Amino acid sequence: MAAHRCSRSALLLVLCSLCLFSIAESQETTPAGDHRATGVDNPQSVTGSTEQMAEQPTVVEEEEEEEEDRRWEATRDEVETENTSAPDTSAPTFEVHSSVPKPKDDFQEELVIRPLHSGDIYASFQFRTLWETDFTTGNKVSHYRLFPKSLGQVISKFSVRELHISFTQGYWRTMQWGQPFLPSPPGAELWVWFQDSVTDVDETWKELTNVLSGIFCASLNFIDSTNTVQPSASFKPLGIGNVTDHRFLRYATLPREIVCTENLTPWKKLLPCGSKAGLAVLLKSEKLFHSSFHSQAVHIRPVCKDWQCKTKSWELRQTLNVVFDLHTPGQGKQEWSLFKMFSRTLTEACPLASSSKIYVDITDDPQGEQFEVSPATHLLSQAMVLGDRRTFSLYDLTQQITFGTVRSLNLHIRWKSSEGYIHYQPSKDRVRPHLLEMLVQLPPNSVTEVTVQFERALLKWTEYTPDPNHGFYVGSSVISSLVPSIVAMDTNSTREQPLFSSL
Template sequence: MALRRCCSIVSLFGLIALTIFVVALSQASTVKNESVKKTTKQMSKVGKGTPNVKKQHSDPVAVVPPKTPKDDFQEELAIRPLHSGDIYASFQFRTLWETDFFGGNKVSHYRLFPKSLGQVISKFSVRELHISFTQGYWRTMQWGQPYHSSPPGAEIWVWFQDSVEDVDGTWKELTNVLSGLFCASLNYIDSINSIQPSASFKPLGINNETDHRFLRYAALPRESFCTENLTPWKKLLPCGSKAGLAVLLKSEKLFHSSFHSQAVHIRPVCQGKDEHCTSTSVELRQTLNVVFDYITSGQGKREWSLFKMFSRTLTEACPLASSSKIYVDVSDSAEGEYFVLSPPTPLLTQAVVLGDRRNFSVYDLTQRSTFGATSSLNLLIRWTSSEAHMLRPLLHAERYVAGSGLHTGEIHTLLYNNHPYRAFPVLLLDSVPWYFRLYIHTLNVTSKGKNNSPSYIHYEPSKDRVKPHMLEMLVQLPPNSITEVSVQFERALLKWTEYPPDPNHGFYVGSSVISSLVPSIVAMDTNATHKSPLFNTFFPSKEEFSYFVRLYTEPLLINLPTPDFSMPYNVICLTSTVLAVGYGSLFNLLTRNFQIDEPRPGLAKRIANVIRKIRGVPPL
C-alpha cells in the first residue's frame, strides 16, 4: 500500500510539471509572433510613408555576409623547339588573390590559394618566397636562355617583413616547415650555408625601400629532385593533377629527361591598375621547366608530340582556371621550313621574350573547338630540316677550378658578352664554404688582356663552422669580350667527424649568380604586360631597351685533403688480433688447472685384471 501511494504522488507531480511547461511554451511563442508582426507592420509603414527611403529586408535578423576577396587562376604551357632537336616545355600556373597577407590580417577562408602556403606566409611574416628544385644543368649555348633560371640542386631566398625581430630564428623555423611541405632537405639550411646579399636578389614584387638584413639566401647544390618533391608541388594546384595542363605532369616522363626544374614564387603585387598601389594582392606562381632529349628518350628521330613527351593528351581545361592556353614558339619556322606543327591553329600572337620578338601559335583550351572532333588535343612537331642556326645568347657564364694538389687552388669565372657594340654591367655573387679559405687579395678581373676594376665590391669573410664567404661585385663587361674573374683559395683540413660518408667524392660549391640588365633587340612595352603570356611577365623591365636576366654557373666539385679512413679499421683489426692471441694465452695459463691423466688400459688388460681379481691375485 505504501508503495502504491508513493507511485501515485510521483505521477501527480510529473503531470503538474508537464502542464506548466506546455503553458509557458505556448505563451512564449505567442509573444514572439506578436513582436514579429509588429516589426513587419512598422517596416511596411515606413516603406509606404517615405518613398525616398529604400525598403529594408523583410527579415529583421538578416546579416550582410562579408565581402569575399577575389581570386583568379591561370595556367599555360609554352613549348619551344630547340635547334638541337630537343623540346623545351615550360609550365606556369598563376594564382592571384586580392587579399592582404602582408598587413598582418588573418585570413581564414581559402578557395584557390593553397592554405598550407597561406599559413606559412602569415605565421612567419614572409614578404616574398622563392624556392626551386632542379636536376641537371641548363646548356645555354645549345638551348638559349630559359624563361626562368635556376641552379642545380635546391635554392631558396626569402624577404621577411620589417616587423620580424629575430630574422635568423624565423629563417630556421621557415626552412624546417618548408622541408616538410616539399619533402626536401631544407632543414639542413643554417648559418653555415646561408648568406645576406646586399645587392643581388632584389624584390620582384612591389618596389619599396628594402633592407638586406631581412633577406636570406641559401643553396644546396647536392639536393636531388624526385617524385617526393613533385607530388606535394602538384597538390598546391587548385585542380591538382586531375584536370587541365597538370594531367601532363607524369613523373615517369618528367624525370626521364635532360633537365627538369620546379619552382614556387610568392610575391605581393598591386591590385588591378592601381598606379599608387594603395591595395595589394598576393601572387603565387608555380613553374615547371623540362627539356626532352630525343636521344635520351630513345625515339631516335626528331619528332615530338604531347603523347610522346608526357604519355597523355589533353581533353579539357581546369574548370577553376580563367585562362588555359598552350603557346608554341614558331618564330624559327614561320613558313614551315624547319618543322611542321599540327594541328594548325588560326590564333597567332607576338611577344617580346628575353629581348627578342617571338611568334607563337596559341591553343585556347577553354574553347571546345580546340579539341576537334576527337575531343582530345595531341600537338605534333615534326622536324623537316636540321640546318637551323641559333643566335648566341648575349650573356653567358662558365666556371671551373684550376691548380694541382690538395693544398691550394684557384676558382675561375668566365663572363661572356656577345653583344657586338654594347657594354653593360653585371652583378656577380659568389658564396663559398668556409673550408675553402679565399685569399681575397688575389682577386683579379681581366677583360681583353687588361685589368678591369670592379666599381662595387662587397666581401664578408667566413668564420670557421659558422658562416661561408660572400663576395659581390659589379663588373662592366666590354662589348664582344670575355671577362675572367679569378681568386685563389686554400683547402682546410676538417675534423674526422665532419667528413660525409663519401669524402672522396668531393665537396660541392654552389653556383655563381649573375644578374644583369642585358640590352634588348626590340623595345619592350611595359604598359601591356597584363596581356602578355605568363612566361614574359615575371621579371620586370627596368629600361625600355633592356631586360633583366639572372644566370647560374655550374656548381663546383672540389676535393679536400682526406685522411685514410681505412687506417682506423686496420688498427682495430690488429689490436683485436693481438689481444685475442696474447691476452687469451696469458689468461689460459693463469686460470687453467693441469692434471695428469693416465691412459686407459686396453681390453685384454682389463679382462686379465678381472680374472686376477677373481683368483685373488694383484692386478697388473
C-alpha cells in the first residue's frame, strides 16, 4: 500500500510540474501588457484542476492568432496609405497567374466592299481562324474551340499539309471588274499537299475526296484518275515549310459542278458563330445565288506564329466573293445598301471574334465627289492590294459607336449624279420586258457600237409562236438625237407646213 501511495504522489508531482512548465512557457510567449493574459498570474490557477490547466494553452493560442491578424491589418492599412500618398515605383510587382490556360486560337472576320468601274458592287468576306496546335505530331487533338472539328480530323487522319477547295458559280469578267482578290475557276476546284509521311498518295487522295464530299455536300466523290493531275511547276505551297516534292500534290476540277444552298449551308456551319451573329448574318442564299458572280472557298495551311517562326499555327481561311448587279436591286437607281443586297443589316459582331471590321474602298473617290457613303466614319485605312495602294473607310463592329443609337448598321452608297452614263429596268417573267436607256455624247466622224448580251428563258409549250425554227426576235432599238438647231427648237406643230420643213 505504501508503494502505491508513493507512485501516486510521484505521478501527481510530475503532472503538476508539467502544468507549471506549460504555464510558464505561455507567460513567456504572451505579449506583455495584454490585459487578457493577466489571468495566468493568479496563483489559484496553479492549484486548479488538470482539466483547466489543459484548456489554458488553447485560449492563449487563439489570442495570439487574433493579435497576429491585427498586426497584418495594421500593416496593410499602412501600406495602402503609403501607396495612395506617395507611390513607390521601385516596389516589386506581383502577377497573379490564373490556373485557367489562355486560349491558343483566334478568330477574325472582315468584309471588303468595292464599287467597280462597271457600276457593279464587289463584296469579299474573309473569316480567319488561327490555332496554335500541331496535327502532325501523332497526338490526338480532342478539344476544339474555334477550329471546326470536322476539318481538324481530316488534317490529322489523312496527313494533310495544305488544303484548298472552292465552289464557284459564274465567270469573273476581268475586263469590266478588274482583278479579283482570290481567283477561282467555275465549278469545283480542289488541290491538296500531303505530308511526306504518306506512303500511298493516290489512295489517300481518293479517301480524302470522299470525306470532303460528305462535309460540303458536293460531288467531289466523282474525282478519280481521269480528272486528277499532278502539277510540277504550279500550285506551290502557300504555308511554311520546304516541301518541293510534287509527288505529294494532287489537283482536280469539276467544271460542271452546280453551286447551290446545299454547299453554302455546311460552309457556314464551319464558322464559330455560324450564321447567327457577325458578318455571316448577311450570307443569305437567295440573295447570293442571284448575283453575277459567287465563289466560296476554304484554305488551310500552316503559318508562323511569330516573326521568328519558332511556333507553328494552323490557319483556316473561309472566303466568299460575290459581285452584285448595281441596277437590279435599285430598280435603275444608282445606289446600294446592305439591306438591298443581302436583305439583312448588322446588329453585332461575332462574340468569339477578336476583330470584326468592314472596309469600303473609296480610292477612286477620296473626296466624295462621285458617291457618298453613309453613315460617315472618320476611320480610314490604307493597304497595298494587288500592287495598288488603296484607301478604305473603316467600320469596327466591336465598337458600340459603330451601330449608333438604332443598334443597326446599314451601309449605304449613293451616287450623287442624278442624271446618269445608263438607266436600266430589269424584266419580270411574263410581266414586263427589259428597258435599257443610255445617254451618250458622240464625237463627230465617229462610230459607236453598243452590244447587249441576254438570255432567253425557257418557254412553256403553249407560249411558242408558230414556226419556231425562225428563232426569237428582239425588239428594235430606238435612237433619239438631240441636235441644237432652230428647227429642232420649234415646238409649234399646229402651223400648216410641208413635211420636209419640219425635219
